[in-house]
Amino acid sequence: MALESQTDVSTLTATQQSVRAQRHVLLTLSRVWAWVFLIALIVFFSLSVSITSEGDVNFLTLRNSQNILIAITPVLLMGLGQTFVIIAGGIDLSVGWVMGLSSVISALLARDLVARGIDPTPAIFLAFAGGIAASGMVGLINGLIIARLKVPPFIVTLGVSFIVRGVALLFSGGQTVAGLPTQLRDFGNESLLYWVGGGANQLHFLRRPEVTGEQLRALDRILGWPVVITAIVVAIAIFLLHKTQFGRHTYAIGGNKEAALRAGVPVDRHTILLYVMSAVTAGIAGLLHSARFSGGSPTAGDPLLLGSIAAVVIGGVSLFGGVGQISGTVIGALIIAVLQTGLVMLGVEAFWQFIVVGSVVILAVLIDQSRDLIIGRAES
Amino acid sequence: MSKRFLLLTLVGLLVLSIAPMLAVAQDDDTITIGFLPGVVDPFYQVMEIGVRQAVEDSALPVELVVQIPENFNPSVQTPILDALVARGDLDYLIIAATDKEQLIAPLQAAHDAGIEIISVDTFIGDGDYVNGPVTFPLSYIGSDNVEGGRIAAEALAENVGGTGKVYIQNVTPGISTTDQRAQGFREGIAEFPDMEVVSEDFNNDDENTSVQQTSATLERESDLVGIFGTNVFSANGAGIAVQNAGLSDAVDVIAFDATTFAVEQLRAGVVSLVIAQKPFDMGYLAVQFAIAHNQGVSSLPKRVPTGYAVIDIENVDDPEVARFIYQVE
Amino acid sequence: MEPVLSLRNILKRFGGLTAVKHVNLDIFPGEVVGLVGDNGAGKSTLIKCVSGVYHPDEGEIQFMGQTMAFSKPIDARRVGIETIYQDLALAPNLNISANIFMGREAKRRYFGGLIKTLDEEKMLSESRRVIDSLDIRLPNFGAQIDKLSGGQRQAVAIARAVYWNARLMIMDEPTNNLGVPEQRKVLDLIRKLRESGVPVILISHTLPDVFAVTDRIVVMHRGHKVAEKQTAQTDSQTVVEYMVGARSDVRAD
Ligand SMILES: Nc1ncnc2c1ncn2[C@@H]1O[C@H](COP(=O)(O)OP(=O)(O)OP(=O)(O)O)[C@@H](O)[C@H]1O
Ligand SMILES: [Mg+2]
Numbered sequence: 001m002a003l004e005s006q007t008d009v010s011t012l013t014a015t016q017q018s019v020r021a022q023r024h025v026l027l028t029l030s031r032v033w034a035w036v037f038l039i040a041l042i043v044f045f046s047l048s049v050s051i052t053s054e055g056d057v058n059f060l061t062l063r064n065s066q067n068i069l070i071a072i073t074p075v076l077l078m079g080l081g082q083t084f085v086i087i088a089g090g091i092d093l094s095v096g097w098v099m100g101l102s103s104v105i106s107a108l109l110a111r112d113l114v115a116r117g118i119d120p121t122p123a124i125f126l127a128f129a130g131g132i133a134a135s136g137m138v139g140l141i142n143g144l145i146i147a148r149l150k151v152p153p154f155i156v157t158l159g160v161s162f163i164v165r166g167v168a169l170l171f172s173g174g175q176t177v178a179g180l181p182t183q184l185r186d187f188g189n190e191s192l193l194y195w196v197g198g199g200a201n202q203l204h205f206l207r208r209p210e211v212t213g214e215q216l217r218a219l220d221r222i223l224g225w226p227v228v229i230t231a232i233v234v235a236i237a238i239f240l241l242h243k244t245q246f247g248r249h250t251y252a253i254g255g256n257k258e259a260a261l262r263a264g265v266p267v268d269r270h271t272i273l274l275y276v277m278s279a280v281t282a283g284i285a286g287l288l289h290s291a292r293f294s295g296g297s298p299t300a301g302d303p304l305l306l307g308s309i310a311a312v313v314i315g316g317v318s319l320f321g322g323v324g325q326i327s328g329t330v331i332g333a334l335i336i337a338v339l340q341t342g343l344v345m346l347g348v349e350a351f352w353q354f355i356v357v358g359s360v361v362i363l364a365v366l367i368d369q370s371r372d373l374i375i376g377r378a379e380s
Numbered sequence: 381m382s383k384r385f386l387l388l389t390l391v392g393l394l395v396l397s398i399a400p401m402l403a404v405a406q407d408d409d410t411i412t413i414g415f416l417p418g419v420v421d422p423f424y425q426v427m428e429i430g431v432r433q434a435v436e437d438s439a440l441p442v443e444l445v446v447q448i449p450e451n452f453n454p455s456v457q458t459p460i461l462d463a464l465v466a467r468g469d470l471d472y473l474i475i476a477a478t479d480k481e482q483l484i485a486p487l488q489a490a491h492d493a494g495i496e497i498i499s500v501d502t503f504i505g506d507g508d509y510v511n512g513p514v515t516f517p518l519s520y521i522g523s524d525n526v527e528g529g530r531i532a533a534e535a536l537a538e539n540v541g542g543t544g545k546v547y548i549q550n551v552t553p554g555i556s557t558t559d560q561r562a563q564g565f566r567e568g569i570a571e572f573p574d575m576e577v578v579s580e581d582f583n584n585d586d587e588n589t590s591v592q593q594t595s596a597t598l599e600r601e602s603d604l605v606g607i608f609g610t611n612v613f614s615a616n617g618a619g620i621a622v623q624n625a626g627l628s629d630a631v632d633v634i635a636f637d638a639t640t641f642a643v644e645q646l647r648a649g650v651v652s653l654v655i656a657q658k659p660f661d662m663g664y665l666a667v668q669f670a671i672a673h674n675q676g677v678s679s680l681p682k683r684v685p686t687g688y689a690v691i692d693i694e695n696v697d698d699p700e701v702a703r704f705i706y707q708v709e
Numbered sequence: 710m711e712p713v714l715s716l717r718n719i720l721k722r723f724g725g726l727t728a729v730k731h732v733n734l735d736i737f738p739g740e741v742v743g744l745v746g747d748n749g750a751g752k753s754t755l756i757k758c759v760s761g762v763y764h765p766d767e768g769e770i771q772f773m774g775q776t777m778a779f780s781k782p783i784d785a786r787r788v789g790i791e792t793i794y795q796d797l798a799l800a801p802n803l804n805i806s807a808n809i810f811m812g813r814e815a816k817r818r819y820f821g822g823l824i825k826t827l828d829e830e831k832m833l834s835e836s837r838r839v840i841d842s843l844d845i846r847l848p849n850f851g852a853q854i855d856k857l858s859g860g861q862r863q864a865v866a867i868a869r870a871v872y873w874n875a876r877l878m879i880m881d882e883p884t885n886n887l888g889v890p891e892q893r894k895v896l897d898l899i900r901k902l903r904e905s906g907v908p909v910i911l912i913s914h915t916l917p918d919v920f921a922v923t924d925r926i927v928v929m930h931r932g933h934k935v936a937e938k939q940t941a942q943t944d945s946q947t948v949v950e951y952m953v954g955a956r957s958d959v960r961a962d
Contacts, residue, residue: 049600057600063625064599071592169450173708174420176612176641185648189624216626243826245814248803252811255800262762262798264783264812293587293616294648295641303586322802337592344596350582351553 033367034316034331041335045342052346059345062195063220066227068337073230074099076333077285078301078308079315080237081278083329086312087241088274089254089321090153094142094161095282095308098135099301101168102286106131107177107296110184120181127184128287135283136276138164143272157275168298177296188291191221192228226288233281238326250274254321311336314364335364411471411674412443413667414464414495418476418502419452422639422706423659427500429708430663431474438671445470452555454479458486465490472518472670474663476501480556484514491516498669500662502557509682518673521665521684523657525557528688529564529608532634532655533571535690536606539632539652543574544605547597549614551585558610561636565608578604583614590617591624598625606632609651612642619650638691638705646693654691656704661686711774712737713877713908714759714790719768721754728754730932731768736877741899741909743919743940746929747952752912755929756879759910760792761785773876783812789876793866793883801855805847806836808854809869839872840864843898860891867898871907878902878909884918896922916945928952933959 029036042060049059058064078095085092109127114120138160145156194204196211198218211219223231241247249270252260261267282301289300313319314335315328339360343353415431417424428446435442447464449456457478464470465486473495477483484504487497497517499507505514536546546569551558562580569575578601583590590609594617598604607622609615615635622631628649635642638656645651669680689704696702712735721729729751736742744752758765761779770777772788779785782792792798799808806829807814815828815835833850840847845864847857854862863883870878880899884892892915899922902909913919919926920940928936928951936951936958950956 053600056602061599064596067592067595067599071588071595074588166450169420174425175422175639175708178639178641178644182648189620211626213629216629219626221624239826245816245825245827248807248811248814248827251803252800252807255802256798259798259800260811262782262792262794264781264786289588292591293620294645295616297587297613299585300587303584304588322800340589341592341596344579344581344593345600347579347600350550350580353581 034314034328034335034364037364037367038331038335038338041338041342045338045345049342049345057345059342062197062222064341064345066191066220066222066224068334068341069227070224071341072333072337073226073288074285074301075304075308075311075336076330077230077233077281077288078304079311079329079333080233080326081274081281082308082312083237083315083317083324083326084241084250085153085274085278086317086319087254087321087324088250088271089257090146090271090274091157091309091319092142092275092278093154093157093305094138094164095278096301096303096305097161097164097168097298098138098279098282099286099289099304100298101138101164101171102131102135102283103289103300104168104172104177104286104296104298105134106287107180107290108171110181110290111177111179114181120183123181124184124187131287131290132280132283135279135286139276139279140272142279143275146275147268147271153275165298165302172296172298174298177290178294180290180294180296182294184291185294187225188288188294189221189224191224193222195220195222226292229284229288233284234326234330237281241326246270246273251322254323307336308333310361314361314368316368332364335360410441410443411671412445412469413670414445414447414470414473414475415663416447416449416457416461416464416473416475417500418449418457418478420448420450422708423501423637423657424448424476425708426706427476427659427663430660430665431667432663433660434664434667434671438667440671440674442667442671443469449478452478454482458483461486461490465493465495468493470495471674472496472498474498474500474666474670477504478502480504480507488516496670496673498666500666501657501659507683519666519669519680519682519684521662521669521686523662523686523688524564525560526564526567527685528636528655528657529561529566529610530568531564531688531690532561532608532636532653533565533568535653535655536608536632536634537569537572537575540605542572545576545578545601545603546606546608547578547594547601547604547618548580549590549594549607549609549618550580550582551611551614552582558636561610562608565610583617585611585613587613587617587620590614591621594618594621595625598622598627598631604631606634608634608636610636612637612639615642615651616645619645623650638689640705640707643691643696643705646691646696649693652692656689656691656706658686658689658704659706710737712771713773715771716755716759717769717771719755719758719765719770721751721758721763721765727932729758729765732929732932732934734927734934734937736908736910738908739903739906740924741903741911741922743923743926744910744912744929745914745916745919745926745948745952750929750952751932752929753881756792756881756910756912759785760790760879786873789874790879791870791873791875791877792879792881793863793870794881799854799862799866802853804851804853805840805857805865806832806850808865809836809839809872811869813873835872836868839868843868843871843901845894845898858888858891859886860888860894863887863891863895864898867895867902871902875902875907878907879912880909881912882914883911884913884915892918916948919948920945930954930957933957935959 046059049057082092106127109130110124113123113126142157142160145151146153194208196202196209196219249265252265253267290296311332312329315332317324339357435444447460449460473490491497499517499520501522503520506512507520509515509517509520548562550562566577569577581593607618609618612635615633619633622628622633632652634653635651636655638654642654646654689701691701714736716734719729719732732755746752757763761782761784810832815831816825817828818825847861883895899909923940926938926940
């Protein structure tokens, strides 16, 4: 009898231990699930692209990595400000057209200032300042109406987005603003580092090497200026959200606005600042658009709005507020871009691409939600 | 708050219901022409210039009413159309219908109200106003987008010597003009046995997406020779991807529509060919048709294809070609 | 002895409804005063006037001998009036120290104050200190508030008030939704506050609790203050009669 019960106890402990170990693995996995998902996607595309092309095409190349990084810049910039706004329990639907407005204003300024005889470099700086200022104004209007008049952000930013759209179209006359200085084009398309591959294998810093013909094809731009700018904004956003009082207040307002107010958090002022910030990051995206495509386009950001919100949500920011991280938004944007690039490289037909991207967005959010369940269960 | 809103609405409705009566009071000799393009963009702006020029050139008194929808969308265009009809003073309506099916009924109603319809740029029904399902409009004046795609294919094939793989950067599935351009392009390429369309992607009218998709395609198809962008943004994004891959010498990019921006990108070497429609001609002809019809001309053609011009870096400064650039100022 | 808080003729209306009618009340150092009354009697409204959530329409608030006009809750907190609300006022998504320091975060300065970061270590150690000083036991110190029990949350709210040198503590039904052991813990905390000389206004529907910790009991009925008794000189039967309106000293003051 005694012996039997002893065996019982030891088996029980063994199962308990294995259950505990399983939980531990699940818990760790669920904390880094977005990374896991991203890496899984990359592995999947690396294998499938190379298999379907019989080794001719590689997914994991320097050039492709740079293509993906460039591709996420506008979505990510819009998503960064949005992350703050959503964590604080709001939403900003105006960022798409704010990006367009900023693109148009900066392009008009750059063109007209250079035409007035101002040197291109200071003209571009002034143009950028103008684009940012215009965006900031829109954010200020959003913030003032939301904070002072207590109108729901969904309504305010939707309404404001219509107005901004009208303004952007008016300023541009409904067409792409052309005739920008070539320095702007260079800023949008050149990079911090250059790698000349194809046997030469040289790394150049800041200055593009003079190459022609075949070597031109072997020239890779590493960390294009838009990527560098975006990386700086990401770093600032991480610092602000996770290291400063500003970030702490953002979470507090999203968690319990009333409590934050009673605790002395300047909720109204903070809310206004959040919408200004959101508009400004979208504005930066607009500047970079003008530079990359050497044209100020009022419609530049409109198609990107939903993608940017998707990136934020995939990254684990709760639309109910209070929860989320900048790194999540970065990974969210990367997941979408890797998916889109991978599907094109696989040669998947366009209509299927829509279906796959949509499904993955839903899947990602579902996994994120069940993550809370897993953590809850594992901790109890 | 809601009471005041109600009051405002009522006053607004009252004004709206009286307005047409006021407008009707006009003398009978004037020909009143409405112009309702698809959306604010350089193409329609040039068309409007053509319309206004024809009105100016007219020996007869013509009154012009212009309304421009904010979106290229039938649900935005239809209410504007209804409001134009409700004025009660229009004799002719020059319209670029934003949907070939959804605009039939409202235009039929306009026609029943005594307004003659002239289609420009886009058509309703199947565009065959003689034997097709829709015959009430006077005429369809516009470039055939399928034809435009075919011309793009031929121009590209000529540039690359009739062999190689090509790729299509399209906007959004379901837009009839760009879909027809892509279709015409495929038909055109099919004429060349050594050429092949490898794939077609949709960029949602976003240049950034166009760059991303084109870059990925260039990685996959290392021997691509040409890309057809079904509008300016598509081509611009594709061109920037080609340039940054160092493939400008190897890959030709064709843009559809000769906006000043497209031409600028042509000069910068981002795109290699620009297919120009003739919106000025469309607008000008449409007004002339209206006036002719008013004067009793009964044999107006039901279909007028306005054709295309192909612009490249060699002929872009030739005034004969340059006049097809959509110059708004 | 000078009263810490002195309310003179406080009246507060919400549209046509007068929630608090001409209430006078003095609170002296080191005493615990129970504020009782039926639902809707005006207790919460009265104390919200003191804590800066509402402005009284009439009357005067004096705190430490000074006339006060608070425009927001933080104004009241700045002079030392800390309130533990019925609905707690903690951010469920933040951890304990972030809540204790909410709105008054400790910061580290760099480049002569140009850049300021959160001083997490300081906030954590200070939170630990105040929580230990109150003999509160919290199992997982880094836990988010929504992972804590009701009593633990209450304790965090009280610790926050204590940390910020409350000179008057107002508690609106602090034992609501708590299990019996946790209720007892909160009562212990109230006694601790009294020992340290901080006066407490306790709003509660649980009369045994009120009798257990208070020195004085004030009863409200339909916006009026209808009674004010030394706890030792009354009993719950009498208090209940005042609460339901069967007795009233309203003309007495
Ligand atoms: N913000 C407000 N707007 C309008 N009326 C209010 C408001 N707050 C309270 N009231 C009303 O004022 C009266 C007093 O409410 P109060 O919350 O002060 O009561 P209470 O004594 O705290 O009740 P309870 O014991 O239920 O918490 C009630 O009739 C209530 O409905
Ligand atoms: Mg209450």
